[in-house]
Amino acid sequence: MYRTHDCNSLRKADIGRQVSLAGWVNVTRDHGGVIFIDLRDREGLTQVVFRPEENAELAKEAHTLGYEDVIQVSGRAAARPPGTENPNLATGDIEVIPSELRILNRADPLPFPLDTEPQNEDLRMTHRYLDLRRPRLARNLRIRHRAAKATRDYLDSQGFVEVETPILSKSTPEGARDFLVPSRIAPGKFYALPQAPQQYKQLLMVAGVEKYFQIAKCFRDEDLRADRQPEFTQIDIEASFVMPEEIFSVTEGMLAAIFKAALNIDIKTPFDRLTYRDAVNRFGSDKPDRRFGMELVDLGEIFRESGFKIFRGALDAGGVVKAINANGFAGITIGQADELTEIAKLHGAKGLAFIKIENGEWKSPIVKFFSDAEKAALRSKLNIEEGDCLFFGADKWEIACEVLGRLRLRIAEMQDLLGRARSPSAPDWDFLWVTDFPLFEWSAEENKWNAMHHPFTRPKTEDMPLFESKKFPEVRAEAYDVVLNGVEIGGGSMRIYEPELQEKMFEALGISPEARQSQFGHLLRALRLGAPPHGGIAFGFDRVVMLICGEQSIRDVMAFPKNNRSMDLMTKSPAEVDPKQLRDLGIKPAKDKKL
């Protein structure tokens, strides 16, 4: 037996007991005579004391111990001499006086220290197993575990059944780029790794499972971000004979259970709801961060007859004039103004007009075009006060909203409104439903309509006539997202369960009848064999855990993440393979990768 206790369990009551501990040498304090070792395991620290007068042999060996050596000690739990107790340590009343020391494994000097935040992320990644020994990441892994367990326990309590679906799956034309796996048995053919278990879970509804969930690995071969990895985990949920309300309440219950288990926090349910239209109109985003104000204000009424041509022109063309008021931001620097102008242009604005309110004066080249009445109306509508800074968008609705939405977020960052390093116990967990998404979005690149959510999403019943008459931009979907503090953490929809409607949807998306059969034949067939009405939702589990842990990147809540370029620096994957493996698969690498 290596140990009788972990390194966080010995207390005053254990004094005199014979104990064994095992773990890593966290730090040594070698006084030449007496030697102190802080022994660490995943639970905590215990001080081990070697004294020459007690055991000269052991003390001599203890002199050789270094950082992260793995050792086992057996001996007696003793009271610390009065005055040397350490109140900062749970085990600070006691120490272990060993009669035995086994050095289980020596450690080389470490590539980076474990007691400070390393800056060099690729160094951390190449030695990820060391990085994970650091308390922060070790804590994150355990929070993640608790969140996953709470998910399973809660959904189980609600009658949901966890079903695994295939990883070797089939490529579908819609959506993200697939990871492909070549087939050996059918040379030239490929499996695809699932972007989501979407079709399988719908087929499980046809199978009569009624309530399904899965903590599912998903794969998307797209470029990475701080909150996007090629391989990630979803909490996937689907239920039959349900309305959106029932999905909403299961979701709220589940998230409440997760936050209770992970942080012992009671989140506020039910969540507020906002339609897509309102979200974009008020916050310039379909995943609004409502933790600070600065809402978009419509100024159409004020400038309808304005002499300021830019605003008037936008309105006459059927667009909008909107503004945000950044309170106390009149001190904006030239660099900041330039950056915001860049952002505005990048997202389709022709430029960025802003007004600084300084010393009672409105400072901006555009102010001279405003009438007194317009100024007065602005003042009241935007609640303008000394020190404010106003930013305007005059454009098509979509562009004006998006630009101001982006500016709003960047300005909030500049003003540090988001409290960058938020503590996990931060009280402002702002959950929100965004509903009534458009069913379609226009792809200028492909010159066709695409499904905004996915091709199996139902149109809202009241919008069915619009769908039938092909007024695609106006059709709303029975689709919804969950947003937490401005991060989209989940989304779902009611699905199409009627084969005729599904065919019409495919038609609208420009998928030929032949392609429908080859790509979705199994689903269309299933819809003809007794498919119940159904719908569901899926959550980005990594993102939820990231927010719970107060991390800025999902890499910090994954054990072995990939870097920016989708590489695992520890195993050095992807890597070349033996030519024989390629031969078995009937694959010949192209000489010129640009082919």
Place this chain on the structure above:
RNA sequence: GGAGCCUUAGCUCAAUUGGUUAGAGCGCCGCCCUGUCACGGCGGAGGUUGCGGGUUCGAGCCCCGUAGGCUCCGCCA
């Protein structure tokens, strides 16, 4: 595909406007130290300043290119 920031010792960082032999703390090695808890003290080793080119009497610093890392845009049904 594009933009920005970054790259100096094992790690974290410093190095006036371009100017002598590129420094510090931690770690590492050696010596000393019997109640510390980030123990302490003395000494030592350790650098092609990511790489390649250019400007210059002289480049860690300026310019060009390139590699890598991170962040963002595009992309992510």
